[in-house]
Amino acid sequence: MVENNLTEATEQGYFDNTSRRLIDTYTEALWSAANTHGRSSAIREEAEGLATAIRSGELIKLFFEGNGTSRDQRGELLKKVFEGKVDELLSNFVQVLNNHDRLYLFGDILVAYQKFDDAKQGRVDVDVTSGYSLSPEQLANIEGVIRNRLGKVPRFHQKLDPTLLGGMVVRVGDMVWDQSSKSKLNRLTQLLEEKGTHEIQAGRDRFRTPE
């Protein structure tokens, strides 16, 4: 999930400061409106689906990002596509974006909205990579730890990586907790290499005659 967000964000210039400020402002506005009507979670689900759809189709992407059609034409088209099919708020929001010529930010806003909603609801994406698939009890255990430590509700994304041998790697945002056998062995190797070099050098120094 995190990775997908990142690719999306890079593609659309999330790291361009001007766009980012616009994205943040529109996202907050959409979320506040949704929250006032108690529909923030419902819109989040729709946003997730829409974001995937926009990412998957070149043609849809082109429609949102290109400027081949006029504002009115696009407005009509958006009405046909969205009205009655998605939440009314979201449908209105698309029209607002169109009127302000900011439709090209729509994909980014959808992604940002999910993050924003998660942060407000105290949810957090957690990547769990392990050498074997985890049982529901184990996951519940991890959930308990994360709730205790971060005070947030984790949403798990599981990955299998047999090269870890045992243990698991848990990632929350930037922080990574690594308890895999692979990294333990790596650390031990490094430690022994350093120790070994030091011993050999010390041995060499012992035999060296002062010049």
Added chain:
Amino acid sequence: MKFKPDEIVSVLQSEVEKYRDRLEARETGKVLEVGDGIARVHGLSNVMAGEMVEFTRTKVIGLAFNLEETSVGVIILGNYLELTEGDEVVATGRLLQVPVGDAMIGRVVDPLGNPMDGKGPIITSESRFVEAPAPGIAARQPVEEPLQTGIKAIDAMIPIGRGQRELIIGDRKTGKTTIAIDTILNQKGGDVVCVYVAIGQKESTVAKLIEILRANGAMDYTIVVIASSATAAPLQYLAPYAGCAIAEGFMHKGQHTLCVYDDLSKQAAAYRQLSLLMRRPPGREAYPGDIFYAHSRLLERSVKMAERWVIVPTGADDSKIVDDSGATNAAEQTRGQGEAAKVYVGPLEKEHAHKHVLPKFPGHKLARVVASGGSLTALPIIETLEGEVSAYIPTNVISITDGQIYLQGSLFNAGLRPAVDVGISVSRVGSKAQTGAMKSVAGSLRLDLAAFRELEAFAQLGTELDKATQGQLDRGYRVVEVLKQGANVPMSFVDQVAIIFAATKGMLDSVPRNQVQAWETQFLRYFKEQTPEVRNGILKEKKLTPDLTKGLEKAIKDFALQFRP
């Protein structure tokens, strides 16, 4: 050489047994884009400015340089060509350090302290931060002790003190590096540890320099830090700070050090490249706004540390004196149990202790705390274009340093080497950093030379000159001749004093101009072999007493009879 495999195995075995596992928590980010020695990283939200980061896949080290709202600009200290978008970056929580200590002496290293000379790993447990704040004023004392360069023109007219920052500035191929290298060579047998930092130079040039240092036995007390022009800009930018940190390691142990930065113009260019790539706003000549600070914070680290003195029993071992060895307390009485020792800081307090306190303690002496009184002398080098000293970087560094040695291409081509332009070269520490003997013979040398230059220009008009003026001119020609000196032949201060004495006192007037150099060579041999009592006397006294002056005069006169051109 024999290794005992069992011993090594047993050490490793105990390591394995003692190995305690702990949960590894790390802060990570991902590479967004990479190129030209820099990377932009998403994540690492708690990274500090200047913190080391590691690219986990290739184990390359980077430095957090720019902290932005959504990303971190990292300068890559190593091979950046193998990095790719999406690579994981881990914050290490540490600042950049270099190894320091005696194990570094005689080694050639890169700016991260990795050996480049193929002589195996450098095993030392000490290290220092590459970026460190300069010592404050309380820790310093005035620069007064001379650092002999072994070059007549400089030691006589532009003396350099220990802890001073003297800029060497000039066009390409005017002998800037030669002056720095000669100064290093002249420290042979002395107490100065030298660090030569080569920034953005051709590796062939550096190899040649190292060869000169080796051939003259200078690598026994020298460390070379290399960031050649093939190295990425981040390392070229860091090299002088690393060299400075290595020298500081010795300085804080009470040793004297000399650090040559060759040259800071190239470092400035490397820093400009980094800053532009990081999109920092360009200023004059496209250098970033903090280019002045980049140089001033480096050169501020050159310092003469204050000497700390304590009163100890006469029999105490001088090599083991620490602050706590003192026998007196704050009230300058015998120190009781639980009281802190009185430490006399700097020359004034030392004098006070010597005059007023020491007499109250018979059987005691004043001793210097071993780790105090070290110094770091800096010789930054700046290359100018077409003699243009009013360009941005030269004016900056001129204003930071305590004087400059200005080298002229025209003098160099006229055969006047070292091509020091005496008129505009200065040392702001002045004659304080000169031995008494040199002060007495070279006191008026600068003014005399300036007067000679004026006369010389006048004489070129072809006017007939009166006898006195002609005499002054002849004297001037001989002084100029005496100040010439070959590359890599530094001269001890006694020999310099004798030669300059002869020239300024008019004792060379009878020697034809083109034979002055031959006279010098022969006289120095005579001086050393036939009149060792005078030579050793000056060496010991460091000043010209009336007796020594007479002895020197006699030696020169006696030699005149046996001079064979």
